[in-house]
Amino acid sequence: MNVDAIPKFLGRLSYRQAxxxxxxxxxxxxLEESQQFAAWASxxxxxxxTTAQFVKNNLIIMGILVGLSVLVTLHPRKWTALLHFYQLxxxxxxxxxxxxxxxxxxxxxxxxxLYLPVSYYITxxxxxxxxxxxxxxxxxxxxxxxxxxxxxxxxxxTLDLRL
Numbered sequence: 158m159n160v161d162a163i164p165k166f167l168g169r170l171s172y173r174q175a176x177x178x179x180x181x182x183x184x185x186x187x188l189e190e191s192q193q194f195a196a197w198a199s200x201x202x203x204x205x206x207t208t209a210q211f212v213k214n215n216l217i218i219m220g221i222l223v224g225l226s227v228l229v230t231l232h233p234r235k236w237t238a239l240l241h242f243y244q245l246x247x248x249x250x251x252x253x254x255x256x257x258x259x260x261x262x263x264x265x266x267x268x269x270x271l272y273l274p275v276s277y278y279i280t281x282x283x284x285x286x287x288x289x290x291x292x293x294x295x296x297x298x299x300x301x302x303x304x305x306x307x308x309x310x311x312x313x314x315t316l317d318l319r320l
Contacts, residue, residue, distance in 0.1 A: 187215050221244055225240050238289050242283065242289055243297050246298050
């Protein structure tokens, strides 16, 4: 196995190409958490949270991520890159949940070891290509944290708002 091939491959990608790493990383993340997340969420946050709800939520998130990747690929502008960045920032739930309750959150390993580095790499390329300027990206980071927290809250803590 040629270990040098990965950095060489990544070094040749443009921002528009690299954004497609996000859905791949998210798919691996979903696979990691798929067997345990519903039971974990039901135990620690959302009594009665089901595997069907887990699947539905992740299909929605994946659909949005793929849709935004298509949008940026076809129309690479600051506003489309910022929308995509918003979705990238939403993946920090597992780190916060594990820190908050002190119990491993299914999905933590892929969030830290894969999704976070992929998101950083994509963000760095977007910045280099002038599509993710500092101040708007910082605002989007804060909004993404709040937006994702509201989504997670609605799905895990409220029975009335669950999808």
